[in-house]
Amino acid sequence: MTASTRRSVLRTTAWSSLAIAAALAGCSKKEEAAPAAASEPVAASAAAAPASAASAPLKIAFAYLGPVGDGGWTFAHDNGRKALEKELGSQVQTSFVESVPESADAERVFRDMVAQGNTLIFGTSFGYMEPMLKVAADNKGVHFEHATGYKTADNMRTYDNRTYEGAYMAGVIAGGMTKTNTIGVVGSIPIPEVIRNIDSYTLGAQSVNPKVKVKVVWVNEWFNPPKETEGAQSLIDGGADVLLQNTDSSAVLQTAEKNGKYAFGWDSDMTAYGPKAHLASSVNIWGPYYIKAAKDAINGTWTTGKVWWGVKEGAIDLVSISDKVPADLKAKVDKVKAGLKDGSFSIWKGPIADNTGKEVLKKDVVADDGFLGGIKFFVKGVEGQVPGGK
Amino acid sequence: MDTYALLLAATLNAGTVLAIAGLGLLINERSGIVNLGAEGIMLVAAIAGFATAVQTGSDWLAFGAGALAGALMAGAFGVLVIWLNTNQYATGLALSLFGSGFSAFVGIKYTQEHLAARSHFSMPVLGDIPFIGPALFRQHPMVYLTIAFMLGLTWFLYRSRAGLVLRAVGESPESAHALGYPVRRIRLVAVMVGGALCGVAGAYISVVYTPLWVEGMVAGKGWIALALTTFATWRPSRVLLGAYLFGGVTMLQFHLQGEGVAISSQLLTMLPYLATIAVLVLISRNPVWIRANMPASLGKPFFPGS
DSSP: OOHHHHHHHHHHHHHHHHHHHHHHHTTSOEEOOOTTOSOHHHHHHHHHSTTSTTOOOEEEEEEOSSOGGGSSHHHHHHHHHHHHHHHHGGGEEEEEEOSOOSSHHHHHHHHHHHHTTOSEEEEOSGGGHHHHHHHHHHOTTSEEEEESOOOOBTTEEEEEEOHHHHHHHHHHHHHHHOSSSEEEEEESSOSHHHHHHHHHHHHHHHHHOTTOEEEEEEOSSSOOHHHHHHHHHHHHHTTOOEEEEOSSSSHHHHHHHHHTOEEEEEESOOGGGOTTTEEEEEEEOOHHHHHHHHHHHHHTOOOOOEEEEOGGGTSEEEEOOOTTSOHHHHHHHHHHHHHHHHTOOOSSBSOEEBTTSOEEEOTTOBOOHHHHHTOOSOBTTBOSOOTTOO | OHHHHHHHHHHHHHHHHHHHHHHHHHHHHHTTOOOTTHHHHHHHHHHHHHHHHHHHOOHHHHHHHHHHHHHHHHHHHHIIIIISOOOHHHHHHHHHHHHHHHHHHHHGGGTTOOOOOOOOOOOTTGGGSTTHHHHHSSSOHHHHHHHHHHHHHHHHHHHSHHHHHHHHHHHOHHHHHHTTOOHHHHHHHHHHHHHHHHHHHHHHIIIIISOSOOTTTTTTHHHHHHHHHHHTTTOHHHHHHHHHHHHHHHHHHHHHHHTTOOSOHHHHHHHHHHHHHHHHHHHHHOHHHHHHHSOTTTTOOOOTTO
16 A cells, blocks of 8 residues: 555545534534523623522423434424423523433433533433433432433422323224224333323223224334334234324324324324324323423422323323314214313223233222333233233 | 235335345445445435435435435445455444434434325236235335346346456456456446445335334344345345345234234344344355355455555
8 A cells, every 4th residue: 555545544534534523413402592581681680680580591401312303202392392482481591402312321411411500401201210310419409300200309300291191082083983993003112101001092992992902013112113114014914994103203104194094193293294094193292391390490399209291281182183083083082081181081990901801990990190100911902912911 | 814915015015125235235245345334325325215205206216316325325435445445344334324323414304204195006917816916916116126136136147247257356356357357446336336226225215115214214224134145145036035034024023913922022023133143153054155155355355466
């Protein structure tokens, strides 16, 4: 090799590292100041009168699992952030970091958020639980909010939505719309949250169609569109004609669209991804909770704990119900929704049997949150076994 | 009965993605170059193809865009490893990482786009035969093109002069050089053709197989395609069969789950990978098999005039 060749190798290396750096910059931090907030004079006057209503905006940071454009889980969280900004205006200043991996990187992101002066930090994925606990232990003055976890600390609260209520309402529609009496679920990872959704979907379908059977496939990932497609395709090939998914992309809905079957949107409104196949979307509305948490922090009333909101609090809804759904089914969904809102209706009320025939909930007994949090069985009507279950 | 026809159909569809990429990689490995960047190439091609499909609405233009993107990526790789003699494995890995980052970066705007529903393909007459029709003759044209391409490639490699030259370059670049063949240029062309085919496979994923774009959506299929060439001992027909086998195992595990068969889905998910390892072990145990099939200069740099 001549010297000039070696130099050009170096040059090439330099160029490729530049290109990689540019690509990495694409997933870096984006900050969005609240309208009319954070200008210098405001901050100065705030320092003079710290307790007044015109105090410095509360700095709030969000860590997202995916890109805000995922059209599902993260997209819904970002809508919540926007609702928070809109509601509280100049009282808050929010920022977010997207595509934060559920690894040691998450801890660095949280520490960075603290260093930048954020005093309320949201971590929107289960896998952030341990890193957040660590950072919370070192920063007692900062409030941490963790989504979908189970561990808390004095300054770390956990929050979640009752997604199973959306699954139940979707089930009501699925039970009424199926022609083959077979509906399917593409499951992500067999944890109680997901099993509870499959069971609730089944209970909803059975409430209008006692003959309905539910087939389940697991892709063992939250987000893998090709596998979600394959799973959905095999359910359709097996005779299922209405699908629900507990995964994070719109692949299942699009597979149903391609095959002329029906499916639902999950986490966010997915009508646009499969206009013909889409029956309704079960959506997470995080805005009300984010507003409450920010108000708690501003008013000094923030306390730790576990928050589990649903239809009642406006955190879960079934939206964009298709015109293909007959009026009587829509009326049934509305009745369920109203019942959940005023507390007169419970999804998990006995008698409920698992799919081996064993009674798990006695007649007229309403399951408490402890029971719901530990569901590891399929209810009657679901085919197969819970992976790893007895 | 119909369920099995559909299972077969889904298998062909799943196998086609792997087959296109696997055949492409076979061409460039036959020339003596290992390109570990397949995953990254497929990702960049997937976004290129998806963006083209969104803008133009044409599947075929999308495949073209995917092929072009793949050829360009592979061309850059080729120049690095063939002329600048960078390490093929390290450069390939870098290309893979670059591809996943770059595709995510340029694809941000497309994550919420969606394609209009594709129309169904069905061959006249043949598509209406019971069982065989739905199983074999209602696929995307690309499925049949892939089979035709495999036959053409077999002829090219073993029956044509150009194929002989390509194999000679992979077996003994020094001899080919001594005979006056432009070894480096031939390798570059092989690498770019391989990249273009990986590109078509990437575009097939984002346009036909899972019609959407999300970061990292190729989800390891590029790596499986790489394993496939070894699995197939660098023979086109075996690449195709191996691809259908892998596709079949994937679909079968979902099918069994849907039927409620009590086999752990995690175990079933491992099956394609276990199959690869088993075949690798079997091939590697037999020195004749390995020597008879593996291009002798695979992965080794070539310095003309040395």
